[in-house]
Each structure stands twice: as structure tokens, then as C-alpha cells.
Amino acid sequence: LTPTTVKTTPFADQKPGTSGLRKKTKVFTQPNYLENFVQATFNSLASAGTDVSDGTLLIGGDGRYYNDKAIQIIIKIAVANGVNRIWVGENGLLSTPAVSAIIREQGPVWKKAFGAFILTASHNPGGPDEDFGIKYNCENGGPAQEFLTNDMFANTKTISTYAIAKSFPTIDISKVGEIKVASKAGDMQVNVEVLSSTDVHVALLKTIFDFPAIKGLLDRDDFTMVYDSMHGVNGVYARKVFCDIFGLDVSTQMNSISKDDFNGGHADPNLTYAKELVAVMGLDKSGLPIPSPNPIPSFGAAADGDGDRNMILGSQFFVTPSDSLAIIAANADKIQFFAAQGGLKAVARSMPTSGAVDLVAKDQNLALFETPTGWKFFGNLMDSKALFGGVDYTPLLCGEESFGTGSDHIREKDGLWAVLAWLNIIAASQKKGKPLVTVEDIVKAHWKKYGRNYYVRYDYEGAEKAGAQAMMKMFADNTEANTGKTCGAYTIGKADIFEYNDPVDGSLSLNQGVRILFSDGSRVIFRLSGTAGSGATVRMYLEKYVSPEALDLNVLPMDCLKDLIEEALKLSKIKEFIGTDVPTVIT
């Protein structure tokens, strides 16, 4: 168990992005690459005053290629840095929400986790030629805050050695149970416990939702569902809940065996990548109905590689993530977790997420927050009282347009939570002896009351970095010139660069995306992705609000947004900057 000190040299590119460090797998498997990052994290923890010998380190991942090897390396470095209690998910598998749930689980103080390494590049493809990733979560169960990730990055730039317990045995992580490893002299002992991947998270979800009511819905003859886990880690959880607990046939679980390359797919639950599910649900890739040769299920859902994202579909009906957030907020009283705490108190959405939830917040007098992209900004709001002694904003519902939804039950977005939230709401919306109230019925009733925020996102993946950055700079240089400008039928009321002043800890996050706010309430947002493993991804988000009085349910999103899209493409000169105006993905 004696640590060896290994000499190393820094890598210049280990800056954690929106959600951890993501790179091509081949970058991660270079000698010392993973080791440097993990040691830099321990160095930052030491400077932050975390005593890693007091408590437990949790490790798990989404099962992508290199997951198993990385786990063994992290264990050896952790031991050399003084960690003596380690939890690992069975077979190395833990979804991101499960990690958050386990860290937060109340247990004997000496056992409590002080943090976790999550091995995932989320929705990015996996395999030897695709992406790998690592992220550190803190004691509250949430992603490390920016002060810590900035410090980690600073450490990666100066690192000269790392410590590793080279003789520590390779741990068999295929069986749940405890393994004790002691030094020869008997003066040191490390406990490695292999945990069930699902127990803690599923037990938590059971306290949040009305499982018997959901089972009642699933048992109806006129209700059927499918869940596509896209060969990511979610399959383990989906089978546990839907087959073992609710008793559904395993055929309802599409692609539920986790694979280290996600079966060559892109485990991203949207209309483009969840192709198989979208077809089963009788939809095309624009979310419009198409004829289907088979009976179409009443409800469909999909998850991403690490199980924190969700897509919700009804029979031939696509629910946008922004609408999903608003509808869960409007129906929060149907969910016992919120109801038991006196109802939902606040909602938060990332800046590019549509304003649909704002309308619910206004109607129901909820506090509303608009944060930069990335789940870490929601964590402070959730912990405002417990960690910062401020106002309590919980129970809090949060969401992003990128298919992420969740609440303060944990500190990550939670794909399975969102699916169960919808099933719970559908179950609670039924009237005895009446025909099934469908997903489509629920969404349309919502639009009739609140109006509809037509919404679309264009992604330009694999763009050249310099061009993409030049485009963003052009916007930044022209915020004043753009304000007041006429674009076809639209007038820009305000153009700016979004900044966030965290109301809880006072930190300021600059440069969080370009906002073009039109005087009629429509918006166009441009951002560069912070999760691209290589190259640059430009995201363009468009939104147009139609009030209940003016709403025509037959108008399709693309027809409603067409002229706005044209104006946005013109204004951005995107074709000049990155060579194309044709997106790689539309969601």
C-alpha cells in the first residue's frame, strides 16, 4: 500500500467544461493523462481542506470503454492520497443521478461519501475511437463548483508528480460486497465496498412518487409504454424499476443492456439520435406524426449514456424538454415529494431553456431563476439554506432545454426521475371510468391555458474553433449596434452577453452566451458547447411565444419559427464564419 511517487509533465488541455473533462478516449489512455487529472483533483481537495481519510470516495461510470480500467487506476491513486474507504458501483456502473443519490444518503458519519469520480462523457459516443470523460462531484452530491474546477485546472498546468499505490490489488468489481486490503505491516487498511448500482437511487425514487398509482396506470389495458436506454447505464435502472418492481415485460425495455460503445450509437435522447424509439412512437425526426405498421405505445421515453437526460414522447407526440419542465411545474401538486413539503417553492431553468416555465411560475407565485447552462448552477440554489445559511428555495424544480430535468432530491439532473414524474402526473390526471387522458391531452391543455413557446435548437457540430469563436466575438462587439436593429418582421429590443450573478454565493459567471431579445418576446441565443470532446459545437436556440388567444394548434413549430430562423442565420453570418448554415442536429 506504500505510495510510489511518479514524475509526470502537465497536459495543457485538462480544463473541465460544462460537465467535467471530456476528450477522445485515445487522449485519456495516453500515459499519465488520467493520473494527472485525478492527482490534480486530490491536490485541489487538499487545498480546499477536505480530509480524504475521513469518509468514503465513490467511483462509478456509465460503462463506456475504459470505465473498468480507469476505476482501478483511480483506486490506486486514491489510496496513495490517503483514502481508506472506497465505494464502487457493481461492475463499475453508476448512473450520474445514482452517484448523486449515494453521496447524499444519510449514513454513519464515518462512512459518508466526501465526493465521487464519475466516469462518463454522457451523451457523447463511447469506444476506443470516441469519447471518454471524468468528473468530480462534491459532498452535496453535485458537480464541483467553478472555484474548485478552476483550481483543478490550475493544478493540471503545474503538476510534476502523482502518487500511486502500485501494489494495490486489482479489485473484482463484479460482485456486491466488501473487500479489505491491508498492508503487510498491518498498519494500514483500505476497505473497498462494491455497491448495488440501483438500490439507493431506486429507494429514493420510491419515496418521491406514488408507485402504486403508477403501477395502476401501467396495468391499464389501454396504456402501454417503452423506454429506450440506448445501451447506456440507464438500462440497469430501467429494468429494475419497470420489470422487477412494476412487473412489465422486458420487451418494453429497448436497448437496455449496457455496452461499452453504446452499440456504436449516439446515446443522446433526442429526435435525431433516439431513432429507433422515435419510429416506434410513430414520429419522424422533426417530431411530426407518421404512419406506423405496429400499434403505437401510449408513452415513450429515452435516456442518455449516463442516465441523467430524458426524452418524453406520447403516442405520435413529442414533448419539448422546455414544455416538459413547465408541465411538471404546473402539475407539481400531483407529486407527493412536492405536495408533502407544502408544494413547489421555486423553479429554475438554464438561460437557453424556453420561458414556458416562467409563465407557470408567474401564475403560481413561484420564485424563478435563470442560470447559465449546466446543472452545477442549480446546486447552489438547492443548498442555499443548508450550506450558505440563506433563504430556502426548496422544494425546487429545475430543467434545461437539453433534455435535463430534476429536483432537489439530488444535485444532478435525473432521467429516471423525469420519466416517473410524467407517469405519476399521467396517472393522477385520469378520471374514473373515462377514456385515457394522454400525454398529448395534457400538453395541449397546458398550451390552452398558458400559451405555447414554440422552440427549436440547431446544433452545428464539428465546426472549426476559430470561426465559431470569431462569430461569438462579432456578437460581443456588436451588442449595442444590434440593439434596436430591425430584422425582417422583428425588432431587437436588447442584445447582450448573458452573465450570471449567483444569488447564493455572489459568484459571477461571465460570457454565458449571446442573447438576442426581440421586442415581441421572441429570442435567439447563440452559445458554444462546453462538452464537445474535440472541435467546436455552435448551438443556436430559437423561441417564439404565442398567447392562448392567438394559438392555433395546427401550426407546426417549423412553420411558426421559419422567419425567425432566417433572420437569425442572416444576423449571425454563420455561413461565412463556419462554412455552413445547415445544422448537424435539430432538436
Ligand code: VG1
Ligand atoms: C450540454 C447541454 C447542457 C447540459 C450539459 C451536460 O452542454 O447543453 O444543458 O447541462 O450538456 O449534460 P453544452 O455546454 O455542450 O451545451 V450531460 O447529460 O452531457 O452531462
Ligand code: CO
Ligand atoms: Co448525461
